[in-house]
Amino acid sequence: MSLRGLPPRFWVSATLVGFIVLVAVIGPFIVQTDPNATVGGLYDRPRCCGALLLGTDNEGQSVLANLVYGTRTSLIVGLIAGAIATVIGLLVGLVGGYRGGWIDDVLTAITNVGLAIPAIVVIILVSVSLPKRNIYTLALVIGLTAWFWVARAVRAQSSSVRTREHIDVARLSGAGFWSILARDVLPYLLSYVVMAFVLQVSGAILFESTLSMLGLGPGNATSLGTMLYWAIAWGSVRTGAWWAFVPPTLMLTLIVFALLLLQSSLNEVFNPRLRRGPAARKKAVTPGAPSEAPLVVGEPTPVGAAGMLETPTSTGREQR
């Protein structure tokens, strides 16, 4: 798979994600302002340049500094929660799908119950009960309630891999249970796991901001959600102080949009049949290869337009 063959959507989304990560990693060093320091009055207008580029918030803190630190917090929560959810979901799905039997039944039942109870309910109840909330407990709680989707999808795939012949070969050659899982089953799911991870990260970031807006955000750090919480609580929308709420809103939208775009383009990368670009089309009409042309007769677009069509275990539904 050469780099040139990647769809343009991948490059767009990768650039956006790269930009966001850059803001989160380098931003704080460039802005060099403590997000908790008071640098002005209540809702000072933005002015050039430096820390006041985006004005001040309700406590006279620099919105710009809060934005870069908030992006960092949101990404950290998203990455930790996404990793936790993906790892647990992967383990449960792999073991359940490959093992089968009563272990599978129990794991599937747990997964289904977890899917039926809205995650937000559990997260609210746990967050309310926690004596102290910081970004790590928040990420942990979100991750622990978000793995059910991954488990279900991974289980479906690993139980289908189980019946393939190479598994029998591995078993005959004396490979152990975990070795078969890691070497002979997992590679078939890796592409899916990567995509699930991206979706989990974006879902976790959204959950974090939702919780923060409800007043359950991390107590010790600024996140994009807590910025919105304060902006709404202090009526910045009503008084027209746009610089207090537009930056976090746009940043959140950008993050979620970029990650969803990345996921859907990764889908194209991993599944060449979904590719649409000129290269893919050229391949489709090479003589000898079964052309899909008859399907398109009379209809200008439809078949090629399946670019967004995902595998039957549609990942698109995972957004909360």
Place this chain on the structure above:
Amino acid sequence: MVLAKYIGRKLAWTLVVLVVALMLNFLLPRLIPGNPVDAIVGQIAAGGGTGGEQLEQIHEHFMQEFGLDKPLWQQFLIYIGNLLHGDFGTSFGQYPASVSHLIGQALPWSIAIQLPAIIVGWVVGNMLGALAAFKGGWFDRGAFVGSLFFSSVPPFALAIILLFVVAVQMGILPVGGAYSFGMTPELSVTFFGDAVTYFWLPFWSLVLVFIGGQAVGMRSMAVYELGSDYVNYNRGLGVRDAMTVRYIFRNAMLPQFTGLGLSIAALITGGLIIELVFSYPGLGTLLFNAIGQNDYPVIQAITLLITLAVLIANFTVDVLTGFIDPRIRAAQSGER
């Protein structure tokens, strides 16, 4: 018979989940180290203005209400018993107000936003998606990109931007709340006309996001169907397009319908946050205030309601699927 069995199985499953949800709802807030009642009474005392004797009374009341001096399983039974009577307890934050009363005031507003939004969003989104897939060309591209954008924007972000642009900058619609100051909720034309202006913005924020999600899903389903054998066969036979589209729509509909059950939790959560943005007096705003005051009984009641709403919605979707999906009916004749 198969249908009845199917519905019975779904019902049993829903009940199992409900029991687990009730246990979580009961247990999780009790995991707090220390006794929640002590913490709350301490808070009220710190607020001042309440005498020692009164505090004693409040403490007694809550200890009794939760049965905190009894073993855990008895507490759970008391909790379930109270719920069966529709008794959610007494609010910590707005002490002697009962939680049922607070919920009763907030719930109609939430339903007024969410139910129409779900129905309108689902119908319009699916029609848009199917149309885009069938028409193709620039219409498809425009509808697809637009839907993709709206489906990926966080609902509250859209709400904030709408609130700022339409209400604050342009001043077309009121900024927040549910009805004008000085009005009282009643069944009259004037009140309804007033309330509807407050209703539009939260409603549209929710509907647009939902339309986007549904349209994207429906479009890919319909595009998939367009390439299937029966469509080609129909074309070969010279069947009219309108007829084929009907088949496509019916086939693409089913996954969309089951998808409705899956997306309902997300929609409800999004709706609650949107209420916050517009200070709409529904469950979302109530939840927000309750969290601010550590008002456990209110929080617990709302989380329970969310769970119930999601479970009921899923069950309804399941039952309707049983009626709509020909495969379940086919299984019926196949078994005999």
